[in-house]
Amino acid sequence: xxxxxxxxxxxxxxxxxxxxxxxxxxxxxxxxxxxxxxxxxxxxxxxxxxxxxxxxxxxxxxxxxxxxxxxxxxxxxxxxxxxxxxxxxxxxxxxxxxxxxxxxxxxxxxxxxxxxxxxxxxxxxxxxxx
Numbered sequence: 001x002x003x004x005x006x007x008x009x010x011x012x013x014x015x016x017x018x019x020x021x022x023x024x025x026x027x028x029x030x031x032x033x034x035x036x037x038x039x040x041x042x043x044x045x046x047x048x049x050x051x052x053x054x055x056x057x058x059x060x061x062x063x064x065x066x067x068x069x070x071x072x073x074x075x076x077x078x079x080x081x082x083x084x085x086x087x088x089x090x091x092x093x094x095x096x097x098x099x100x101x102x103x104x105x106x107x108x109x110x111x112x113x114x115x116x117x118x119x120x121x122x123x124x125x126x127x128x129x130x
Contacts, residue, residue: 013069016062016093017043018055018077020100027072042068046077056081068093075110076103086111 015032017024024045027033034042044050044058059081062071075097078085088095095112099105107113 014042014065014067016065016068016071017073018058018062019043019046019072019074019098020077020102021045021047023074023098023100046074052080056084059084063088063090063093063095065093070094070096072096072098074098074100074103075105076100078111079109082109082111 014034015027017027017032019027024043028043032042042062044055046055055077059071059073062068069092071093073085073095078097085095085097097105097110097112
């Protein structure tokens with residue numbers, strides 16, 4: 001248990017969002033939104049005007065902030081920065097790919113699911129079970 005990753009926050013941790021407007025607004029209405037003293041938000045609304053560089057920058061910022069425990073990213077947005085999502089290997093913040101209204105979820109492109117499948121297949125081979 002000593003190897004567990006600790007979230008270094010005082011009272012709570014945030015959920016960050018990178019998604020389309022409808023998805024982000026839904027989570028904001030549920031109370032996920034936050035604006036800090038420096039006017040930094042914990043979300044990025046991706047639309048047709050958003051550049052891949054802006055998405056990359058938001059992903060890098062959210063994965064390095066100490067007050068964020070989970071980053072929710074729409075799968076179609078994650079596909080735009082797949083190299084960053086696939087190369088991310090820290091336990092906190094956790095990266096979760098979610099579907100959006102216009103883009104259905106495809107388990108074949110989910111990096112977390114593919115890692116879990118790999119781990120379970122490696123464990124079953126190592127233990128001799130199938």
